[in-house]
Amino acid sequence: MKSCVRHLNHRRALLYLFSSILIFCALIRYVTITNDNNIIKSRQIRRQTDTRWRLTEQHGINCVDIYNMDPVALGKSLELRRKAPPIPADKSVVNATLDCGQFLASRGYNVRISEQERDFPLAFSLVVHKDAHMVERLLHAIYAPHNIYCIHYDLKSSSDFTEAIRGLARCLPNVFVASRLEAVQYGGISRLRADLNCLSDLLSSEIRWRYAINLCGQDFPLRSNAELVSELKALKGTNMLETIRPSKLKQQRYTNHFDLKDEQSQYRAFPVKTAQKKQPPPHDIEIFVGSAYFVLSREFVTFVHWSPQVKDFLAWCEDTYSPDEHFWASLIRVPGVPGEIKRSDPDISDLMSRTRLVKWQYLEEKLYPKCTGVHVHSVCIYGAAELRWLLNDGHWFGNKFDLKVDPVVIECLERNLTERHGAKVTPQ
Numbered sequence: 001m002k003s004c005v006r007h008l009n010h011r012r013a014l015l016y017l018f019s020s021i022l023i024f025c026a027l028i029r030y031v032t033i034t035n036d037n038n039i040i041k042s043r044q045i046r047r048q049t050d051t052r053w054r055l056t057e058q059h060g061i062n063c064v065d066i067y068n069m070d071p072v073a074l075g076k077s078l079e080l081r082r083k084a085p086p087i088p089a090d091k092s093v094v095n096a097t098l099d100c101g102q103f104l105a106s107r108g109y110n111v112r113i114s115e116q117e118r119d120f121p122l123a124f125s126l127v128v129h130k131d132a133h134m135v136e137r138l139l140h141a142i143y144a145p146h147n148i149y150c151i152h153y154d155l156k157s158s159s160d161f162t163e164a165i166r167g168l169a170r171c172l173p174n175v176f177v178a179s180r181l182e183a184v185q186y187g188g189i190s191r192l193r194a195d196l197n198c199l200s201d202l203l204s205s206e207i208r209w210r211y212a213i214n215l216c217g218q219d220f221p222l223r224s225n226a227e228l229v230s231e232l233k234a235l236k237g238t239n240m241l242e243t244i245r246p247s248k249l250k251q252q253r254y255t256n257h258f259d260l261k262d263e264q265s266q267y268r269a270f271p272v273k274t275a276q277k278k279q280p281p282p283h284d285i286e287i288f289v290g291s292a293y294f295v296l297s298r299e300f301v302t303f304v305h306w307s308p309q310v311k312d313f314l315a316w317c318e319d320t321y322s323p324d325e326h327f328w329a330s331l332i333r334v335p336g337v338p339g340e341i342k343r344s345d346p347d348i349s350d351l352m353s354r355t356r357l358v359k360w361q362y363l364e365e366k367l368y369p370k371c372t373g374v375h376v377h378s379v380c381i382y383g384a385a386e387l388r389w390l391l392n393d394g395h396w397f398g399n400k401f402d403l404k405v406d407p408v409v410i411e412c413l414e415r416n417l418t419e420r421h422g423a424k425v426t427p428q
Helices: 002-058 063-067 071-083 090-096 100-107 132-142 159-171 189-203 225-233 248-255 298-306 308-317 327-331 384-392 407-421
Strands: 122-128 148-153 175-177 211-216 219-221 256-261 267-277 294-297 374-376 379-381 397-399
Touching: 002 407, 063 071, 063 384, 063 407, 071 384, 071 407, 090 132, 090 159, 100 159, 122 132, 122 189, 122 225, 132 148, 132 159, 132 219, 132 407, 148 159, 148 189, 159 175, 189 211, 189 298, 189 308, 211 298, 211 397, 219 407, 225 407, 248 256, 294 298, 298 308, 308 327, 384 407
Parallel strands: 122 148, 122 211, 148 175
Antiparallel strands: 211 294, 219 397, 256 267, 374 379
Protein backbone atom coordinates (compact mmCIF):
# COMPACT_ATOMS: atom_id res chain seq x y z
CA MET A 1 0.00 0.00 0.00
CA LYS A 2 2.76 2.45 0.98
CA SER A 3 4.58 1.53 -2.22
CA CYS A 4 1.51 2.50 -4.31
CA VAL A 5 1.18 5.84 -2.51
CA ARG A 6 4.85 6.63 -3.14
CA HIS A 7 4.47 5.70 -6.79
CA LEU A 8 1.39 7.92 -7.15
CA ASN A 9 3.16 10.88 -5.50
CA HIS A 10 6.11 10.40 -7.81
CA ARG A 11 3.84 10.49 -10.88
CA ARG A 12 2.12 13.64 -9.58
CA ALA A 13 5.51 15.33 -9.08
CA LEU A 14 6.57 14.43 -12.60
CA LEU A 15 3.25 15.72 -13.99
CA TYR A 16 3.64 18.99 -12.03
CA LEU A 17 7.21 19.40 -13.28
CA PHE A 18 6.18 18.70 -16.89
CA SER A 19 3.28 21.17 -16.65
CA SER A 20 5.59 23.85 -15.21
CA ILE A 21 8.04 23.36 -18.07
CA LEU A 22 5.20 23.71 -20.62
CA ILE A 23 3.92 26.90 -18.97
CA PHE A 24 7.45 28.33 -18.81
CA CYS A 25 8.02 27.60 -22.52
CA ALA A 26 4.66 29.14 -23.41
CA LEU A 27 5.56 32.30 -21.46
CA ILE A 28 8.91 32.57 -23.25
CA ARG A 29 7.14 32.13 -26.60
CA TYR A 30 4.53 34.79 -25.67
CA VAL A 31 7.20 37.30 -24.62
CA THR A 32 9.17 36.66 -27.81
CA ILE A 33 6.13 37.15 -30.04
CA THR A 34 5.07 40.25 -28.13
CA ASN A 35 8.54 41.77 -28.42
CA ASP A 36 8.66 40.98 -32.12
CA ASN A 37 5.25 42.56 -32.62
CA ASN A 38 6.33 45.64 -30.68
CA ILE A 39 9.45 45.96 -32.82
CA ILE A 40 7.40 45.58 -36.01
CA LYS A 41 4.81 48.08 -34.74
CA SER A 42 7.55 50.52 -33.73
CA ARG A 43 9.09 50.29 -37.19
CA GLN A 44 5.67 50.77 -38.80
CA ILE A 45 5.04 53.84 -36.63
CA ARG A 46 8.40 55.34 -37.54
CA ARG A 47 7.70 54.73 -41.22
CA GLN A 48 4.29 56.38 -40.91
CA THR A 49 5.75 59.33 -39.03
CA ASP A 50 8.44 59.77 -41.65
CA THR A 51 5.83 60.00 -44.46
CA ARG A 52 5.55 63.71 -43.63
CA TRP A 53 8.88 64.07 -45.39
CA ARG A 54 8.51 61.31 -47.92
CA LEU A 55 8.66 63.49 -51.04
CA THR A 56 11.90 65.27 -50.17
CA GLU A 57 13.46 61.94 -49.18
CA GLN A 58 12.17 60.04 -52.20
CA HIS A 59 13.46 62.68 -54.60
CA GLY A 60 16.76 63.36 -52.85
CA ILE A 61 15.91 66.96 -51.92
CA ASN A 62 17.86 68.40 -48.99
CA CYS A 63 16.03 71.19 -47.17
CA VAL A 64 19.31 72.78 -46.09
CA ASP A 65 20.22 73.07 -49.76
CA ILE A 66 16.79 74.58 -50.49
CA TYR A 67 17.37 77.14 -47.72
CA ASN A 68 20.80 77.95 -49.18
CA MET A 69 19.24 78.43 -52.64
CA ASP A 70 21.28 75.62 -54.15
CA PRO A 71 20.31 75.53 -57.85
CA VAL A 72 20.42 71.72 -58.07
CA ALA A 73 18.08 71.29 -55.10
CA LEU A 74 15.73 74.00 -56.40
CA GLY A 75 15.75 72.30 -59.80
CA LYS A 76 14.71 69.02 -58.19
CA SER A 77 11.86 70.78 -56.39
CA LEU A 78 10.65 72.33 -59.67
CA GLU A 79 10.77 68.93 -61.35
CA LEU A 80 8.71 67.48 -58.51
CA ARG A 81 6.15 70.28 -58.91
CA ARG A 82 5.80 69.46 -62.59
CA LYS A 83 5.05 65.83 -61.72
CA ALA A 84 2.17 67.01 -59.46
CA PRO A 85 2.30 64.21 -56.85
CA PRO A 86 -1.17 63.12 -55.66
CA ILE A 87 -2.54 64.76 -52.49
CA PRO A 88 -4.12 62.51 -49.83
CA ALA A 89 -7.92 62.66 -49.91
CA ASP A 90 -10.01 63.82 -46.96
CA LYS A 91 -11.00 60.20 -46.43
CA SER A 92 -7.39 59.37 -45.52
CA VAL A 93 -7.72 61.49 -42.36
CA VAL A 94 -11.11 59.90 -41.63
CA ASN A 95 -9.56 56.44 -41.80
CA ALA A 96 -6.44 57.45 -39.84
CA THR A 97 -8.49 58.79 -36.92
CA LEU A 98 -10.61 55.65 -36.56
CA ASP A 99 -7.88 54.30 -34.28
CA CYS A 100 -6.89 57.28 -32.15
CA GLY A 101 -4.07 55.52 -30.31
CA GLN A 102 -2.39 54.46 -33.52
CA PHE A 103 -2.99 57.88 -35.11
CA LEU A 104 -1.46 59.84 -32.22
CA ALA A 105 1.54 57.53 -32.00
CA SER A 106 2.21 57.47 -35.74
CA ARG A 107 1.98 61.27 -36.07
CA GLY A 108 4.03 62.07 -32.98
CA TYR A 109 1.52 64.20 -31.05
CA ASN A 110 3.31 63.45 -27.78
CA VAL A 111 5.16 66.74 -27.31
CA ARG A 112 7.54 67.88 -24.60
CA ILE A 113 7.06 71.48 -23.49
CA SER A 114 9.08 73.84 -21.33
CA GLU A 115 7.96 75.33 -18.03
CA GLN A 116 7.67 78.71 -19.75
CA GLU A 117 5.30 77.26 -22.37
CA ARG A 118 3.22 75.45 -19.73
CA ASP A 119 2.73 78.70 -17.81
CA PHE A 120 1.68 80.58 -20.96
CA PRO A 121 -1.01 78.55 -22.79
CA LEU A 122 -2.32 79.76 -26.14
CA ALA A 123 -5.71 79.48 -27.84
CA PHE A 124 -6.18 78.91 -31.57
CA SER A 125 -9.18 79.49 -33.83
CA LEU A 126 -8.88 77.55 -37.10
CA VAL A 127 -11.42 78.47 -39.79
CA VAL A 128 -11.17 75.83 -42.52
CA HIS A 129 -13.22 74.39 -45.37
CA LYS A 130 -11.14 71.95 -47.45
CA ASP A 131 -8.02 69.75 -47.64
CA ALA A 132 -8.23 67.81 -44.35
CA HIS A 133 -4.72 66.43 -44.81
CA MET A 134 -3.29 69.96 -44.89
CA VAL A 135 -5.40 71.00 -41.89
CA GLU A 136 -3.98 68.06 -39.94
CA ARG A 137 -0.43 69.05 -40.87
CA LEU A 138 -1.11 72.61 -39.72
CA LEU A 139 -2.63 71.35 -36.45
CA HIS A 140 0.33 69.03 -35.91
CA ALA A 141 2.77 71.91 -36.50
CA ILE A 142 1.15 74.18 -33.87
CA TYR A 143 0.13 71.46 -31.41
CA ALA A 144 1.03 71.47 -27.72
CA PRO A 145 -0.91 69.49 -25.08
CA HIS A 146 -1.47 72.49 -22.78
CA ASN A 147 -2.90 74.77 -25.51
CA ILE A 148 -6.54 74.78 -26.67
CA TYR A 149 -7.75 74.55 -30.29
CA CYS A 150 -11.15 75.38 -31.78
CA ILE A 151 -11.85 74.31 -35.36
CA HIS A 152 -14.67 75.89 -37.35
CA TYR A 153 -15.49 74.12 -40.58
CA ASP A 154 -17.74 75.56 -43.26
CA LEU A 155 -21.25 74.08 -43.32
CA LYS A 156 -20.81 73.84 -47.10
CA SER A 157 -17.77 71.56 -46.76
CA SER A 158 -17.91 67.97 -47.99
CA SER A 159 -19.06 65.18 -45.68
CA ASP A 160 -15.61 63.54 -45.83
CA PHE A 161 -13.97 66.80 -44.77
CA THR A 162 -16.32 67.40 -41.83
CA GLU A 163 -15.94 63.77 -40.74
CA ALA A 164 -12.15 64.15 -40.86
CA ILE A 165 -12.23 67.30 -38.72
CA ARG A 166 -14.49 65.63 -36.18
CA GLY A 167 -12.09 62.69 -36.14
CA LEU A 168 -9.20 65.00 -35.25
CA ALA A 169 -11.29 66.55 -32.46
CA ARG A 170 -12.20 63.10 -31.15
CA CYS A 171 -8.58 61.95 -30.99
CA LEU A 172 -7.08 65.08 -29.40
CA PRO A 173 -8.54 66.06 -26.00
CA ASN A 174 -7.70 69.77 -26.32
CA VAL A 175 -9.14 70.11 -29.84
CA PHE A 176 -12.86 70.71 -30.41
CA VAL A 177 -15.28 71.75 -33.14
CA ALA A 178 -17.01 75.12 -32.70
CA SER A 179 -20.43 74.85 -31.08
CA ARG A 180 -21.93 77.13 -33.73
CA LEU A 181 -21.05 76.67 -37.40
CA GLU A 182 -21.55 79.06 -40.31
CA ALA A 183 -22.04 78.63 -44.04
CA VAL A 184 -19.20 81.00 -44.87
CA GLN A 185 -19.85 83.52 -47.65
CA TYR A 186 -16.84 85.04 -49.39
CA GLY A 187 -16.58 88.70 -48.31
CA GLY A 188 -19.55 88.36 -45.94
CA ILE A 189 -19.91 88.65 -42.19
CA SER A 190 -20.14 84.86 -41.77
CA ARG A 191 -16.32 84.68 -42.02
CA LEU A 192 -16.06 87.06 -39.05
CA ARG A 193 -18.76 85.18 -37.11
CA ALA A 194 -16.83 81.93 -37.55
CA ASP A 195 -13.91 83.40 -35.57
CA LEU A 196 -16.25 85.01 -33.04
CA ASN A 197 -17.97 81.66 -32.46
CA CYS A 198 -14.63 80.01 -31.75
CA LEU A 199 -13.48 82.85 -29.49
CA SER A 200 -16.68 82.55 -27.47
CA ASP A 201 -16.11 78.81 -27.03
CA LEU A 202 -12.45 79.36 -26.15
CA LEU A 203 -13.40 81.80 -23.38
CA SER A 204 -15.56 79.04 -21.88
CA SER A 205 -12.61 76.63 -21.78
CA GLU A 206 -11.09 75.63 -18.46
CA ILE A 207 -7.66 76.44 -19.90
CA ARG A 208 -6.68 79.97 -18.92
CA TRP A 209 -4.98 80.85 -22.18
CA ARG A 210 -3.13 84.16 -22.54
CA TYR A 211 -3.44 84.98 -26.26
CA ALA A 212 -5.79 83.90 -29.06
CA ILE A 213 -4.50 83.38 -32.61
CA ASN A 214 -6.67 82.76 -35.66
CA LEU A 215 -5.52 80.74 -38.66
CA CYS A 216 -6.93 79.45 -41.93
CA GLY A 217 -6.22 76.15 -43.65
CA GLN A 218 -3.52 77.62 -45.91
CA ASP A 219 -1.45 79.13 -43.09
CA PHE A 220 1.67 77.55 -41.62
CA PRO A 221 3.81 78.47 -38.59
CA LEU A 222 7.27 79.92 -39.06
CA ARG A 223 8.14 79.76 -35.35
CA SER A 224 7.94 76.99 -32.76
CA ASN A 225 5.50 77.21 -29.86
CA ALA A 226 8.35 78.04 -27.47
CA GLU A 227 9.59 80.86 -29.70
CA LEU A 228 6.06 82.18 -30.12
CA VAL A 229 5.48 82.20 -26.34
CA SER A 230 8.73 84.07 -25.80
CA GLU A 231 7.72 86.80 -28.26
CA LEU A 232 4.13 87.01 -26.99
CA LYS A 233 5.31 87.48 -23.41
CA ALA A 234 7.29 90.49 -24.62
CA LEU A 235 4.02 92.11 -25.80
CA LYS A 236 3.04 92.52 -22.12
CA GLY A 237 -0.69 92.34 -22.82
CA THR A 238 -0.79 94.39 -26.02
CA ASN A 239 -2.21 92.98 -29.25
CA MET A 240 -0.64 92.27 -32.62
CA LEU A 241 -2.57 92.96 -35.81
CA GLU A 242 -2.61 95.15 -38.89
CA THR A 243 -4.46 98.48 -38.47
CA ILE A 244 -4.10 101.27 -41.03
CA ARG A 245 -6.09 104.27 -42.27
CA PRO A 246 -8.28 103.26 -45.22
CA SER A 247 -7.71 104.33 -48.80
CA LYS A 248 -10.59 105.80 -50.83
CA LEU A 249 -11.06 102.39 -52.44
CA LYS A 250 -11.27 100.57 -49.10
CA GLN A 251 -13.75 103.14 -47.78
CA GLN A 252 -16.27 101.92 -50.36
CA ARG A 253 -16.47 98.65 -48.46
CA TYR A 254 -18.38 100.24 -45.57
CA THR A 255 -19.87 103.55 -46.77
CA ASN A 256 -22.50 101.80 -48.88
CA HIS A 257 -24.94 99.00 -48.04
CA PHE A 258 -24.09 95.56 -49.48
CA ASP A 259 -26.72 92.94 -50.27
CA LEU A 260 -25.79 89.51 -48.93
CA LYS A 261 -28.86 87.79 -50.42
CA ASP A 262 -30.65 87.84 -53.76
CA GLU A 263 -34.35 88.44 -54.47
CA GLN A 264 -35.14 84.84 -53.46
CA SER A 265 -33.44 85.39 -50.08
CA GLN A 266 -30.62 83.05 -51.09
CA TYR A 267 -27.07 83.99 -50.15
CA ARG A 268 -25.07 85.32 -53.07
CA ALA A 269 -21.60 84.02 -53.94
CA PHE A 270 -20.32 87.31 -52.49
CA PRO A 271 -21.93 90.58 -51.22
CA VAL A 272 -23.10 93.03 -53.89
CA LYS A 273 -22.70 96.79 -53.45
CA THR A 274 -25.81 99.00 -53.67
CA ALA A 275 -26.31 102.76 -54.04
CA GLN A 276 -27.77 102.96 -50.54
CA LYS A 277 -25.51 104.93 -48.19
CA LYS A 278 -24.85 103.68 -44.68
CA GLN A 279 -25.05 105.65 -41.46
CA PRO A 280 -21.72 106.34 -39.68
CA PRO A 281 -20.48 103.66 -37.27
CA PRO A 282 -22.04 103.69 -33.78
CA HIS A 283 -20.32 105.14 -30.69
CA ASP A 284 -18.07 107.34 -32.84
CA ILE A 285 -15.94 104.34 -33.77
CA GLU A 286 -13.35 105.40 -36.31
CA ILE A 287 -12.82 102.89 -39.12
CA PHE A 288 -9.36 101.44 -39.67
CA VAL A 289 -8.63 98.54 -42.01
CA GLY A 290 -6.29 95.59 -41.89
CA SER A 291 -6.48 91.82 -42.38
CA ALA A 292 -8.71 89.13 -40.93
CA TYR A 293 -5.81 87.74 -38.90
CA PHE A 294 -4.93 88.66 -35.34
CA VAL A 295 -3.08 87.84 -32.14
CA LEU A 296 -5.30 89.09 -29.30
CA SER A 297 -4.87 89.11 -25.53
CA ARG A 298 -7.40 87.29 -23.38
CA GLU A 299 -8.44 90.63 -21.86
CA PHE A 300 -9.23 92.11 -25.28
CA VAL A 301 -11.19 89.01 -26.36
CA THR A 302 -13.19 89.19 -23.12
CA PHE A 303 -13.98 92.85 -23.86
CA VAL A 304 -15.15 91.97 -27.38
CA HIS A 305 -17.35 89.17 -26.04
CA TRP A 306 -19.17 91.21 -23.37
CA SER A 307 -19.19 94.82 -24.60
CA PRO A 308 -22.57 96.29 -25.77
CA GLN A 309 -20.50 98.77 -27.79
CA VAL A 310 -18.94 95.88 -29.74
CA LYS A 311 -22.33 94.23 -30.31
CA ASP A 312 -23.65 97.48 -31.84
CA PHE A 313 -20.59 97.76 -34.06
CA LEU A 314 -20.94 94.12 -35.16
CA ALA A 315 -24.55 94.75 -36.15
CA TRP A 316 -23.43 97.83 -38.12
CA CYS A 317 -20.83 95.70 -39.93
CA GLU A 318 -23.47 93.18 -41.02
CA ASP A 319 -23.99 94.70 -44.48
CA THR A 320 -20.41 95.79 -45.20
CA TYR A 321 -17.90 94.05 -47.45
CA SER A 322 -15.26 91.85 -45.75
CA PRO A 323 -16.03 93.17 -42.25
CA ASP A 324 -13.34 90.91 -40.80
CA GLU A 325 -10.84 93.29 -42.42
CA HIS A 326 -12.10 96.39 -40.56
CA PHE A 327 -13.80 94.97 -37.44
CA TRP A 328 -10.64 94.07 -35.51
CA ALA A 329 -8.53 96.89 -36.97
CA SER A 330 -11.10 99.45 -35.78
CA LEU A 331 -11.87 97.99 -32.35
CA ILE A 332 -8.23 97.93 -31.35
CA ARG A 333 -8.18 101.74 -31.83
CA VAL A 334 -11.20 102.38 -29.54
CA PRO A 335 -10.02 104.45 -26.56
CA GLY A 336 -9.72 102.46 -23.36
CA VAL A 337 -9.87 98.92 -24.76
CA PRO A 338 -7.38 96.40 -23.34
CA GLY A 339 -4.12 96.73 -25.27
CA GLU A 340 -5.38 99.83 -27.07
CA ILE A 341 -3.51 101.24 -30.04
CA LYS A 342 -4.16 104.98 -30.01
CA ARG A 343 -5.96 106.49 -32.97
CA SER A 344 -3.17 109.02 -33.33
CA ASP A 345 -0.51 106.31 -33.53
CA PRO A 346 1.02 105.56 -36.95
CA ASP A 347 -0.36 102.85 -39.19
CA ILE A 348 0.66 99.27 -38.45
CA SER A 349 1.02 97.58 -41.83
CA ASP A 350 0.99 93.85 -42.54
CA LEU A 351 4.80 93.87 -42.73
CA MET A 352 5.02 95.59 -39.32
CA SER A 353 2.50 93.24 -37.72
CA ARG A 354 4.03 89.80 -37.27
CA THR A 355 0.75 87.92 -37.43
CA ARG A 356 0.97 86.90 -41.09
CA LEU A 357 3.51 87.06 -43.88
CA VAL A 358 1.58 87.54 -47.12
CA LYS A 359 3.13 88.34 -50.47
CA TRP A 360 0.97 90.55 -52.69
CA GLN A 361 1.64 90.39 -56.42
CA TYR A 362 1.54 94.17 -56.94
CA LEU A 363 4.20 94.73 -54.24
CA GLU A 364 6.64 92.09 -55.41
CA GLU A 365 10.15 93.34 -56.25
CA LYS A 366 9.25 96.52 -54.32
CA LEU A 367 8.77 95.28 -50.76
CA TYR A 368 9.77 91.63 -51.15
CA PRO A 369 11.17 89.15 -53.69
CA LYS A 370 9.13 87.83 -56.59
CA CYS A 371 6.78 84.90 -55.95
CA THR A 372 8.23 81.53 -57.01
CA GLY A 373 4.94 79.67 -56.68
CA VAL A 374 1.67 80.83 -58.27
CA HIS A 375 -0.75 83.72 -57.70
CA VAL A 376 -4.40 83.37 -56.67
CA HIS A 377 -6.39 86.61 -56.24
CA SER A 378 -3.05 88.50 -56.36
CA VAL A 379 -1.71 86.53 -53.36
CA CYS A 380 1.38 84.36 -53.72
CA ILE A 381 1.10 80.66 -52.92
CA TYR A 382 4.67 80.02 -51.91
CA GLY A 383 7.26 77.92 -53.69
CA ALA A 384 10.35 76.22 -52.26
CA ALA A 385 12.68 79.06 -53.31
CA GLU A 386 10.98 81.32 -50.73
CA LEU A 387 11.97 79.14 -47.75
CA ARG A 388 14.90 81.33 -46.69
CA TRP A 389 12.87 84.55 -46.95
CA LEU A 390 9.97 83.03 -44.98
CA LEU A 391 12.17 81.89 -42.11
CA ASN A 392 14.27 85.05 -41.88
CA ASP A 393 11.62 87.76 -42.23
CA GLY A 394 10.52 87.63 -38.58
CA HIS A 395 6.81 86.88 -38.94
CA TRP A 396 5.10 84.18 -36.87
CA PHE A 397 2.94 82.61 -39.59
CA GLY A 398 2.97 82.53 -43.38
CA ASN A 399 0.11 82.56 -45.89
CA LYS A 400 -0.52 80.91 -48.37
CA PHE A 401 0.65 77.32 -48.80
CA ASP A 402 -0.81 74.57 -50.95
CA LEU A 403 0.43 71.00 -51.38
CA LYS A 404 -0.83 71.03 -54.96
CA VAL A 405 1.40 74.03 -55.75
CA ASP A 406 4.59 73.11 -53.88
CA PRO A 407 4.83 70.32 -51.27
CA VAL A 408 8.58 70.83 -50.78
CA VAL A 409 8.31 74.20 -49.00
CA ILE A 410 5.80 72.67 -46.55
CA GLU A 411 7.96 69.61 -45.84
CA CYS A 412 10.99 71.83 -45.30
CA LEU A 413 9.07 74.06 -42.89
CA GLU A 414 7.98 70.95 -40.96
CA ARG A 415 11.57 69.78 -40.73
CA ASN A 416 12.71 73.23 -39.63
CA LEU A 417 10.09 73.37 -36.85
CA THR A 418 11.05 69.92 -35.59
CA GLU A 419 14.70 70.94 -35.46
CA ARG A 420 13.95 74.34 -33.85
CA HIS A 421 12.11 73.11 -30.80
CA GLY A 422 13.45 69.57 -30.64
CA ALA A 423 10.38 68.69 -28.63
CA LYS A 424 8.90 65.74 -30.47
CA VAL A 425 9.05 62.46 -28.58
CA THR A 426 10.27 59.66 -30.81
CA PRO A 427 7.48 57.06 -31.09
CA GLN A 428 8.25 53.97 -29.04
